[in-house]
Amino acid sequence: MIEFINVDKVYKNNVKALDNINISINQGEFVAIIGLSGAGKSTLLRCINRMHEITSGQLMVNDTNVSKLKGKEVRTFRRKIGMIFQSFNLVTRTTVLNNVLVSFVPDLSLFRKWTGIFAYEHKVKALSALDKVGILDKAFVRVDQLSGGQQQRVALARTLAQNPDIILADEPIASLDPITSKQVMEDFKIINRDMNITVLMNIHHVEVALEYADRIIGVREGKVVYDGKASEVTEAVLNHIYQGNQEQELEKAKGDAVYA
Numbered sequence: 447m448i449e450f451i452n453v454d455k456v457y458k459n460n461v462k463a464l465d466n467i468n469i470s471i472n473q474g475e476f477v478a479i480i481g482l483s484g485a486g487k488s489t490l491l492r493c494i495n496r497m498h499e500i501t502s503g504q505l506m507v508n509d510t511n512v513s514k515l516k517g518k519e520v521r522t523f524r525r526k527i528g529m530i531f532q533s534f535n536l537v538t539r540t541t542v543l544n545n546v547l548v549s550f551v552p553d554l555s556l557f558r559k560w561t562g563i564f565a566y567e568h569k570v571k572a573l574s575a576l577d578k579v580g581i582l583d584k585a586f587v588r589v590d591q592l593s594g595g596q597q598q599r600v601a602l603a604r605t606l607a608q609n610p611d612i613i614l615a616d617e618p619i620a621s622l623d624p625i626t627s628k629q630v631m632e633d634f635k636i637i638n639r640d641m642n643i644t645v646l647m648n649i650h651h652v653e654v655a656l657e658y659a660d661r662i663i664g665v666r667e668g669k670v671v672y673d674g675k676a677s678e679v680t681e682a683v684l685n686h687i688y689q690g691n692q693e694q695e696l697e698k699a700k701g702d703a704v705y706a
């Protein structure tokens with residue numbers, strides 16, 4: 447379970463990116479965070495794995511008080527939380543398999559780290575993660591020869607190989623075309639459903655969020671202004687989340703969402 451209790455985040459420049467956030471997310475939920483650019487979506491997501499520190503309040507993940515973790519504890523904690531980025535974050539000049547195997551590096555002995563020789567069990571786990579996202583046949587292909595969608599699947603496989611409880615996805619489809627976006631969202635859905643992994647995703651494409659997520663958290667100016675079922679999101683709810691002078695943003699978000 448992920449629990450935000452009265453969480454604030456104020457950056458050094460005095461921008462209050464999170465303002466008294468109170469939410470709890472159960473294991474296995476698929477949650478999309480939506481809102482205008484600058485609303486605080488990335489900050490909210492990135493506090494969960496301590497990429498950003500909260501300023502006050504309490505953030506609990508499976509009974510761990512995230513702010514209290516120190517040094518090695520943070521690294522161990524992060525092993526159970528996968529992170530997917532818009533830009534895939536892969537090493538493009540090497541193979542798909544090597545990119546997935548990278549997730550095991552922290553577990554390796556010094557000898558294996560130096561020699562880059564991975565154990566049989568790691569190779570099996572990596573290949574099985576690639577199989578889960580339907581790109582096992584690309585295992586020995588260099589990443590720079592893959593499409594954007596295939597690269598995002600490699601990133602997903604790398605995360606899955608870690609055996610995470612939670613996947614945080616920060617705009618995972620922002621640089622993909624509509625059809626590929628749909629395939630990647632299907633992967634997230636399958637992983638969420640079949641492996642009971644919590645998926646928490648920032649997404650600008652409202653229609654896609656409503657189609658794939660079970661729950662929507664709407665953020666505006668650092669505050670949660672909607673938290674409910676995706677099936678219950680109405681035009682009025684969207685107007686509330688995207689309220690202000692940014693009608694264009696809403697139109698843009700809707701426009702982005704039109705896919706075949």
Ligand SMILES: Nc1ncnc2c1ncn2[C@@H]1O[C@H](COP(=O)(O)OP(=O)(O)OP(=O)(O)O)[C@@H](O)[C@H]1O
Nearest residue numbers: 457458459461463482483484485486487488489490
């Ligand atoms: N490292 C930082 N230092 C200072 N201010 C920041 C930092 N990161 C974000 N902010 C500010 O915090 C607020 C929330 O930003 P955040 O990136 O969380 O929004 P967002 O909803 O994810 O936006 P986008 O959809 O454009 O990615 C914004 O006003 C932003 O300018």
